[in-house]
Amino acid sequence: MWSSIVGVVLVIAIVLFIVGALKRVRLWRRGKSNPVPFVAAISSIPRRYLVDLHDVVARDKTFANTHVATAGGLVASVILMLVVFVFGIGNLVTYSLMALTFAGMAYGAMKVKKRRDNPPSNLSKGNWQRLPFSLLAFASSGFILSVLLLFGAHSEPLVLVALCLAGVIFGLAELFFGVFSGGPMKHAFSGAMHLGFHRRQERFGGGRSTGLKPIDLNEQTLGVEKTKDFYWNQLLGFDACVQCGRCEKVCPAFAAGQPLNPKKLIQDLVVGMAGGTTEKYAGSPYPGKPDTPCQGAPDKPLFEGLLSADTVWSCTTCRACVEECPMMIEHVDAIVDMRRHLTLGKGQTAGKGVQALDNLITTDNPNGFSPTNRANWSVDLKVDQLKEVGKTDVLLWAGDGAFDLAYQRTLRAVVSLLRAANVDFAILGNEELDSGDLARRLGDEATFQRLAIANVKTLNKYQFSLIVTPDPHAFHVIKNEYPDFGGNYDVMHHTEYLAKLTEQGKLAFNEGKSQAATYHDPCYLGRYNGGYDAPRYLLNAMGIEVKEMERSGYRSRCCGGGGGAPVTDIPGENRIPDMRMQDVRDVNAELVAVACPQCAVMLEGVVMPRPEVKDIAVMLLESLAEDTQLEQKVG
Incomplete structure (x- = not known):
């Protein structure tokens, strides 16, 4: 008798889950279109969950084991419950397997409870504090019911069965109805979908995708003014946040007391997507900002009440948050998208950013130096310039630090090392413009694209095998962001190239003085x-x-x-x-x-x-x- 009740409850819970899932899908679809092949996305989820996601989760060994026991036990136990209580395949094997999976889940739930008994400051609290009890109620009740089935107790003892049924219903309400209500467990569904429909598909399978994506400068809205201006799968990514606070722990701006907390930012964007207020958020606030509830809505400008501009200007774009996020959320993309609107749409770049961008527009470098002096650092070194030689093996990209006396020591050292290794190299001289890194990170996509297109046009005039630069920012932009503008080059950082020369025996070094x-x-x-x-x-x-x-x-x-x-x-x-x-x-x-x-x-x-x-x-x-x-x- 009671096994039939469990089957009915399970079917109702699954129906509620489907309704809740459709509700969340409708919220995501408020964003801009960004097609991802459906079948390929869905089929990729299991591997991405078991490999890519768990590669990040496993950095915390203790919690990784907890996550495997809890999440794995949940999925396996629900499948077995369907097999037993809905499809009626009940025997010694299925009952035993169900008992084992519930036991594993109960073990994980106890670990979750221990973690939540005295949670670290980076963990959000509030509704998340009830999660271990929901998991324990579901897992322990399911385990007892499995044992009763193993011993043939289909109708008695009634009091114990009633309590277990209540525990299963309580757990299912959290696990399945929570998707509908936006509770803690919504991240399980959103997270799975996010892995499949991720905006950066290249990140999976050991790949790397870090270059910012260009925007169409002819669009009516430049950058992101409202949450509906994000792509739909970006909104999906925000909804996947589990509020673990790993991003918060590693954020340099948060540690410095600047008004940025990447976890809080993502949760605010979820409010902007779904509407309502931020009052249910129970994590660390933005440093130095009053922790007062704010209103959000998909059609409401983000910087009219929900967010402060200082929050997005505090980011150093270091990607520490992205690197640590177990749900693989792209915080930096979202921040730069919002900066693009502030800079291009409203002309509200913070601090001296306005002056730096003006200088880039007028002099092609952020400090306003005369562009005809860019190659002055190399005059006495008599370095070949490409416009004179036409082709070379290695193009040495100086970067905008060529105007800085301290950085010139590095450039001059690289020149000497390349000559010591008999490398055929040249520079662009005054033909080289700023790479555009600063403009793009400040949200001035128009200036970045102008610089990128101009540099690509110059580079494509000449023949060379490799670009080498001591500037990681120029290295990254040319390697990963210029291909969108027709600039496909082999690019190496100077340490990579010098290491290669050393391995080949073209450079040899004496051991220096002993120094810590x-x-x-x-x-x-x-x-x-x-x-x-x-x-x-x-x-x-x-x-x-x-x-x-x-x-x-x-x-x-x-x-x-x-x-x-x-x-x-x-x-x-x-x-x-x-x-x-x-x-x-x-x-x-x-x-x-x-x-x-x-x-x-x-x-x-x-x-x-x-x-x-x-x-x-x-x-x-x-x-x-x-x-x-x-x-x-x-x-």
């Missing part, structure tokens, strides 16, 4: 492009044993120099470069090796006393073995 050194991973070389090994290889080639900071590799803390942050200059409680220098001090390093001109500027800006900051190229030139030394020295 660490290495700071630039965001645009590391997280954006996976460039972690080459810099460390070169440091080891000089006999330097790297003392790794706690925040290194894919978890490296941003220097604070990306995303236009130095020019938007949103105030906080601390400075990001000061926090990064403290990471250096924590490992007792006397020297921090860098591989990015912006990182060098930011870290050198930390007040003394502090460890020395030096680019790897400069260090390599100082360590160059005598038989490959050049007479020319770095100026």
Whole structure:
């Protein structure tokens, strides 16, 4: 008798789930069209869930095991309940399997409860605090019912059966009706769909997709003014957020007390999509902002009550949040989309961003220097220019740091190292324009596209095999964003190319003085492009044993120099470069090796006393073995 009741309850719960799922789909479809093949998307979900998602979840071993037990037990137990209670296939095997899956889920639910008993600050609370009880009620009740079936108790004891039925109904209400009501478990459905219909399909299967996507400058609305201006699968991604706060833990702006919390931002965008207020949010607020409920609606401008412009201008675009997100949400894409509207639609770029963009428009560099002086750093080095030689093996892209005296030391060191290795190389000289990185990150897509198209036109005039640059931001833009404008080139960061030359025996280095050194991973070389090994290889080639900071590799803390942050200059409680220098001090390093001109500027800006900051190229030139030394020295 009671087994029939379970079957009916299960069918009702599934119907409610389907209704709730359709409701969520309607919310997502308020966004702009972005076609993804349906069958391919659905069929890709299992592998992406088991491999790509769990590659991120598994970084926290304890929670990874909890997630496997809870989520895996839930899916398996529901399938077996359908088999037993709906399709009537009840026997010793199915009863035993059902008992095992419920037991596994109960184990995971106990771990969830332990985590929620004293949750860390990054975990959202509120409705999420009831989740372990819903999971436990469902899992323990289902386990008892499975045992009763194993022992043939189909009608007695009635009190125990009634309690278990109540527990199953309570659990199913959370797990299935929660999708309809927008409860915690909606992330299970939204997350699965997000994996299949993700806007960046290239991220899966070990791929990498970090380049910003272009927008049509002829569109009526440039960038995102309202949530309906996002693509529908971006809205789906926001809805998948599980509020774990991993993004919050690694965000440099949040740590510095600037008014950005990536988790809170995503939840605010969900409110903007679904309508209502932010009062149910029970996580950390934006630092320095009053935690008062705000209203949102799909047709209401985001910056009229729901969001503060300072929030999106605080982002350094370091992608630490994206790297840590177990649901693979694209926070940076959303932030830049909103910046595009503020800059292009409203002319409200923060801080000195307006001046930097004006300079890019008038002088093709953000500092307003005369474009005819771009190649002055190389005059005494007598470096070949492509307009004179026509073709070369390696094109050395100087980047806009060519106007900076400190960065010129790096460029000149690279020139000397290339000559020591007998590399055929040249530069564009004054034909080189700014890569457009700053313009694009500040939301000025029009200026970026103008610069990109002009640079591609110049590059396509000449013959070369490879572009090498010491600037990770230019490296990233040319490699990953210029292809959208007809610029398809082999591009390498200078550490990658110098490591290759060293491996080939074209460069050799003496071991330098014993010095406690660490290495700071630039965001645009590391997280954006996976460039972690080459810099460390070169440091080891000089006999330097790297003392790794706690925040290194894919978890490296941003220097604070990306995303236009130095020019938007949103105030906080601390400075990001000061926090990064403290990471250096924590490992007792006397020297921090860098591989990015912006990182060098930011870290050198930390007040003394502090460890020395030096680019790897400069260090390599100082360590160059005598038989490959050049007479020319770095100026």
